[in-house]
Amino acid sequence: MIGLQVTAGWLDLAPGTISLDISSPYFSVDTVPGTTTYPFGLPMSPGNLRRLDFPHLRADQGERVPDLPCSFYIEGALRWVGSLVYLDCDEERGLLEYHFVADAADLASRIDGVNLPQLDLGTVALELRPDADDYALPCVRNAAFYDADKVSAYSQVLNYYRNGGYQQRPGGKRSPVVPFLRLVPLLRRVMAALGYGLSGPWLDEPETQQLVIYSDRAAEEATGLVPAQLQLNRHVPDLGLADLLVDLQKFFGLAYDFHPVRRELRIRALRDVIADPTAVSRRGGPARTTAVRSDGFTLEMELEADDELNKTLDVGWQKLVIGNGKEVISTKAGTLHTVREADPLDIDRQWLVPAVAAKGASQAFGNGDDSRCGLRLLFDRGLQLDNQGQPYPMATWGQLDFAGNTIGESTLHWDGASGLYATWHAGWLAFLARATSKERTMQFGLADLLALDPARKELADDGKKYLWEKVSLSLSTTGQPLATAAYTYRYTRL
Secondary structure, eight states: OEEEEETTEEOOOOSSEEEEEEEOTTSOSSOOOOEEEOOEEEEOOHHHHHHTTOHHHHHHTTOOOOOEEEEEEETTEEEEEEEEEEEEEETTTTEEEEEEEETHHHHHHHHTTOBGGGSOOOEEEOOOOTTOSSEEOOOEEOTTSSOTTTOOSBOSEESOEETTEEOSSGGGOBOOOOOEEEHHHHHHHHHHHTTOEEEOGGGGSHHHHTEEEOOOBOOOOTTSOOOSEEEGGGGSOSOBHHHHHHHHHHHHTEEEEEOSSSOEEEEEEHHHHHHOOOEEEEOBOOOEEEOOOOOOEEEEOOOOTTOGGGGTSOOGGGEEEETTOOEEEEOSOBOOEEEEEEETTEEEEEEEEEEOOSOOBOSSTTOOOOOOOOOBEEEEEEEEEOTTSOEEEEEESSSBOTTSOBOOSOOSSSSSTTSHIIIIIHHHHHHHHHOEEEEEEEEOOHHHHHTOOTTSEEEETTSOEEEEEEEEEEEESSSOOOOEEEEEEEESOO
């Protein structure tokens, strides 16, 4: 027997069943699927009308009926925390039609149409130091940041650092302070603004901890002075929240899943899902098998659109073809060029710095305050040495410092032994390239449902290990116990 509880109390349920699909969040490239029921009717009882706040009357008045937070119980056990989504009203049958969403489907309903700059991400103190908790201040070469006619005394370097500190007027020329937010703290703030927690082993990876997001917006006010406080949502790309999650997923080969009874997004690497040998046993009926249809992959990232350096520097790292490359995995995330060059203020000083040639955003000097940059990621490698042995805060897509010493474990280019493909994608894409699809009806009770985990392989009675792509089942509102579920599996020699 199932039960639905909203903030105002328990709902009356019509006799019958509620059918639902639980989709693994791992197998869709351009979305993160979750748990959703098929439409079902709730009786228009006085209690339901009051607890649901008369949704049909609100809809008749042209209002958008908001989704209601809802807890989904099975045989007295809480299985999902999600939302009820109003669909329509069948007055003849006396039913309000809804569907219930949880996991990624619930999150998707919350972030639809919401962009990063719209979120209240808070403020932090703006300190001119390279190791702040929420942001980095790496040296970046950008000769086009300001309009040369308006700011002639410009150093051509963002966040200029020398002699152990940041210099906003090096050699009498302006160097704007441009914070690059740290990815992990930013993700935590984004999810908290949506009422979600964030966890998972990928967040604790040393390389993940070093990721920062490029910004093209200076922190300076209209006066040209740097404020004491940094408003974080002014230094994020103008990107939808759904796009942020999906683009990071495709860039790093991530696996998203959700805690079953609290709103918490968990992030792990798909490579680790494949490598995990543990499995739970499952018995069932005969299978219907679909042939392997994969014919290679093409991995693509996005270049910074306004960057003039794309016309003169190599951009071959933007794409990698694996096999015949038929399935394209394209992400709007990307990275920046880096250059080994002379400090424009001191030609005897050589360094390795990120470089871009594109107009920046600033409230000062009539520069325009509209950010134009996309989701560009870099590693903050901390203080590294220039050719004179002097430290400076270095960000890069790579793993080497100016002298060629290894200072990181991986890169943000697709190719290479330490590239994104070899580091994050190879194991999972090799699995997809060989995986058949099998549909089977399996023995499945309440304990199985409560323990269901997309990352845990299932050892079927044919002796093979599978990852499930979708589990479909019907739950009784009147007490009939759950006995079976229809599985769609993916199989290869794991």
